[in-house]
Amino acid sequence: MSNQQFIPLSVPNIAGNEWKYVKECLDTGWISSVGAYVNQFEQMVADFAGAKYGVAAVNGTAALHIALLLSGVKQHDYVILPNLTFVASANSIKYIGAEPLLIDADPDLWQMDLDLLEEFLENETDEKNGELIYIQDGRRIGAIMPVHILGNMCDMDRFLSIVKKYPLPIVEDATEALGTSYKGKHAGTFSPIGCFSFNGNKIISTGGGGVIVTDDEQLAKHAKHLTTTAKASVDEYYHDEVGYNYRLVNLLAAVGVGQMELLPSFIKRKKEAVAFYKKSFEGLADIRFQKELPDVQTNGWLFTIQTDQQQKLLDHLNANKILSRRFWMPMNKLPMYKDCVYVQQKDNADYIYNTCLSIPCSTSITDEQLKIVAREVKAALR
Ligand SMILES: Cc1ncc(COP(=O)(O)O)c(C=O)c1O
The missing domain is CATH 3.90.1150.10 (Aspartate Aminotransferase, domain 1)
Incomplete structure (x- = not known):
């Protein structure tokens, strides 16, 4: 055994204004679920990705869960997913009571194999009343979740040309891909809703955190609503649907703003x-x-x-x-x-x-x- 220092795999790098911004939260008491840093962080991530709106969440898994709900995935649906992914992608599907339908990886790119996907959609699915059905058991396929594995991407033109032939919403798991683009278009913006993660090993980290990006104002508003317990009144505890306590707190968003600058x-x-x-x-x-x-x-x-x-x-x-x-x-x-x-x-x-x-x-x-x-x-x- 050599006497050199341990070399970690991929750890957070707190090297900019994070301390200053966090101190400001602590000094002013704005540490919790609302605050200027939440809005700033959301906008910085959206701007970087070239999306109109960003909605922060406690982590990438929560962001994916909300994105699937907003895409209309329902209990007992299938969601097409690469077999090679981090468990959180599959778990976000299970939280809805839906089931991952797994596609093997491309041997070179390690992303979802597009030949297999194309064959599967052509031969094993059918359309009924505008919905996509898995022929074998008649269950609906509610969405497809491409995952940009290791911050890389597949041939997105081909992916989109395959998928657009079917009534199949796309929810991009871009959790690993902040800073990745295809033909100049940023990961997470190829679908109506894309998700990023900022856990400890990601390219920037808020300790734990995520952001949903979208160009659709209504989807952004609904995402914000669902991540903030679906509270529908400013001064009363009136909630108009089952929401989630998935807010990213201002304290962590302050870290995120410092990280985005870097x-x-x-x-x-x-x-x-x-x-x-x-x-x-x-x-x-x-x-x-x-x-x-x-x-x-x-x-x-x-x-x-x-x-x-x-x-x-x-x-x-x-x-x-x-x-x-x-x-x-x-x-x-x-x-x-x-x-x-x-x-x-x-x-x-x-x-x-x-x-x-x-x-x-x-x-x-x-x-x-x-x-x-x-x-x-x-x-x-x-
Ligand atoms: C592919 C993939 N999906 C989802 C997630 C979930 O993100 P988080 O850890 O922020 O919940 C991660 C990161 O951990 C990931 O790598």
Whole structure:
């Protein structure tokens, strides 16, 4: 074991005005559910993404839950979802009493496989009374949730051209993709509602937090209403539907405003880390990278490599105090989702899970740490 300091995977980087803004909340008592920072944070995220409105939520999972409700997903519906995603995407579907319908991953992009999606929609669904039905059991498919895995994106033109043939609302899980765009259009704005997350490992963090973005004023108002207990009167506790206590508090939004000011520099640093690693690993026989399409500009959120020596590399990095993580376990491997319909041919999600490792790429990572990680990855695979 070397005597170097532990190198984390992707940790928050509090480097700007966060302290100042939080102190202001504490000094003025505006720490809770309303306050100027909430509005400012919402607008900053919306502006950055090129959307008209932003609605803050306690976390990305809550944002997705609200987005699905607003898209009309109902109990017993299916929602099409990549099998390879973080569990929160699937959970947000379950909260409504709906069921994920899983599609395998593309072997190169690691996003939802569009060939499988197209085939599935063509051959296994039908339209009845303007609704999309899964032929096998007659259940409605209420929405599709593409997830921009690791801040990358699929061929969105093709995705949209496939989906638009069907009555199938899109809810984008862009939780990992703040700073990612396709042909210049920001992730989260390809559907009427998109969602971002600001948990501890995301490109910016509010500790915990999320934002829904939309161009539709009515949807934005309704999202705000649902996240704030659906209170319909200013001075009376009159609530006109079942709402949620999903507000992001002003104290955390203050952190978010400080973080948003730093976002361009964070994206730059992530990209530097990606470029450094790719160059360092050039020519290594047993390392492959996630493919990026020429039309996609990724935010470089979580640098992940693919190798057939996954366990050996993981053990070596751990022994050298370098935090490395496997991908999320695919949804069909989890007890709650093991019986979900799973559209696949080769189970690429399983292969990706068994071969991929994310390696340190915090925005605060030093050049020295990047060199140590690259050196140890090479040493393990030599
Ligand atoms: C793909 C994906 N979906 C949803 C979420 C949920 O976000 P949060 O942790 O803010 O609830 C995350 C992040 O954790 C995620 O990576």
